[in-house]
Amino acid sequence: MQLQHFTTTRTARYISLGEPGPGIQHIWICLHGREQNLLDFASQLVNLDTPERLLILPEGLSRYALPALETTPEAAATVASWFAPESVQVDLADLTTYLDGLSAQVLAACPPHTPVTVLGYGHGAAAACRWLAHGRTPYERLILYASIFPAEIDRQAVLASLPKQPVTVVTTTIDSFTPEVAGEGLVQDLQAAGLPAQLRYVSEGGLTLAALGAASEAPAEPSAARPATS
Structure with a gap:
């Protein structure tokens, strides 16, 4: 018995907060957690x-x-993950094709040179890094929030392949997350890979504009060129 792989077309889902168009000055692509x-x-x-x-x-x-609780069966929810432990490399290759295609469609409907920020949350941080390291999507800034890199992904190798764009690592000052989301080691790995990285702490609560650096955004200059990607 031998496990085989077959490539086929998938229909993916996404949520859009806002509509592409001439008035857009910033694009955020946000990857959810496991x-x-x-x-x-x-x-x-x-x-x-x-x-x-x-x-x-x-x-x-x-x-x-997810299985519904017997006491609250109406609470059953559809969830998603970016990769499975036994098929990480295959799933990540599919992820790159998927996100590059979606991003290209969105960018084509917005003004040229619109700045792109990528946000990865939890396991979505690892997915974002792997995608940007091997994909074709241009971006200006990467934000990694409560990052978790599973053991199946070589974090240092992935970070070394990222374009040399700024990275903000956001971690929390509370104990609601596991110790693996502590950002100090990730910042060290990013800096060792030659990436400009900073660490930002947030307290309990939502993902605020200040925590993510959104409040200081400025629109791109009309003549600005997109950075080259690897």
Whole structure:
């Protein structure tokens, strides 16, 4: 018995907060965490939803329903993940094709040179790094929030392949996350890879504009060129 792979077309889902168009000055592509419901993730980002900012929230291709609790059967939710432990490399290759295609479609509908920020949350941080390291999507800034890199992904190798764009690592001052999301080691790895990285701490609460650096955004200059990507 031998496990085989076959490539086929998949239909993915995503949420758009805002609509592509000539008035968009900032594009955010936001990757959710492991086993996270996409609507729940979107509810954490509503404070970023402004007329000049477009948020694209892709859903992982591994979509499934969590078992409902007997006491609250109506609470069953559809969740998604970016990769499975036994098929990480295959899933990540599919992820790159998927996100590059979606991003190209979105960017084509917005003004040229619109700045792109990529946000990865939890396991979505690892997915974002792997995608940007091997994909073709141009971006100006990467934000890694409560980052978790599973053991199946070589973090240092992935970070070394990232374009030399600024990275903000956001971690929390509370104990609601496991110790692996502590950002100091990730910042050290980013800096060792030659990436400009900073660490930012947040307290309990939603993903605020200040925590993510959105409040200081400025529109791109019309003549600005997109940075080259690897």
